[in-house]
Amino acid sequence: MNDRLPHEKGFHVSWDQIHRDSRALAWRLDHKGPGEDGAWKAIVAITRGGMAPAMIVARELDVRTVDTISVKSYAHQDQHEAEVLKKPDDAMMGDGTGILVVDDLVDTGRTLELVRKLYPKAHFACIYAKPEGAKQTDDYVTTVSQDTWIFFPWDMALQYAPPYRGTDA
Numbered sequence: 001m002n003d004r005l006p007h008e009k010g011f012h013v014s015w016d017q018i019h020r021d022s023r024a025l026a027w028r029l030d031h032k033g034p035g036e037d038g039a040w041k042a043i044v045a046i047t048r049g050g051m052a053p054a055m056i057v058a059r060e061l062d063v064r065t066v067d068t069i070s071v072k073s074y075a076h077q078d079q080h081e082a083e084v085l086k087k088p089d090d091a092m093m094g095d096g097t098g099i100l101v102v103d104d105l106v107d108t109g110r111t112l113e114l115v116r117k118l119y120p121k122a123h124f125a126c127i128y129a130k131p132e133g134a135k136q137t138d139d140y141v142t143t144v145s146q147d148t149w150i151f152f153p154w155d156m157a158l159q160y161a162p163p164y165r166g167t168d169a
């Protein structure tokens with residue numbers, strides 16, 4: 001099911017960058033929760049990509065209850081039907097009130113649309129947002145164009161790069 005334009009550009013994110021951007025997201029979300037002093041009841045990461053950002057946000061905002069919802073929608077760069085593989089406890093989640101749901105990015109918005117249907121009162125936050133899906137998230141840090149593929153540090157490895165002025169040998 002991939003009727004979409006190819007990704008012409010690449011946006012390569014380092015560990016340092018994702019750490020800085022996750023912190024920036026956390027500071028933006030501080031005091032926005034419904035609890036005493038604007039605290040959040042819990043943070044739910046959309047696995048797998050939301051886990052590292054959620055951990056950083058949880059640390060910044062001193063939230064100790066962190067759970068996961070597992071949604072699979074891509075195999076490499078090909079999009080498939082979004083599917084929930086694992087959910088947090090229903091008693092904890094309720095309708096999502098006081099829950100901060102974190103993901104690394106929103107692209108078409110299908111993943112968040114699915115999770116929003118389950119928890120309509122939750123607050124959704126992503127590090128990066130592409131225009132098509134941006135309306136599905138309540139907060140984000142940076143936008144990238146729709147034809148850009150974001151490469152995260154956990155999907156990359158350092159590699160030798162030959163010098164620009166190469167040798168014939």
Ligand SMILES: O=P(O)(O)OC[C@H]1O[C@H](OP(=O)(O)OP(=O)(O)O)[C@H](O)[C@@H]1O
Pocket residue numbers: 046047048049050071072073074075082103104105106107108109110111112133
């Ligand atoms: O807005 P959408 O078009 O739905 O795409 C965004 C989702 O796609 C990626 O997850 P993926 O399904 O690839 O799984 P992963 O997090 O385990 O890599 C990404 O981490 C988001 O969760």
Ligand SMILES: O=c1[nH]c(=O)c2nc[nH]c2[nH]1
Pocket residue numbers: 074105107148149150151152155
């Ligand atoms: O690593 C990723 N980069 C992306 O740009 C993207 N869009 C959907 N799913 C994605 N995964």
Ligand SMILES: [Mg+2]
Pocket residue numbers: 046047048049050071103
């Ligand atoms: Mg994901």
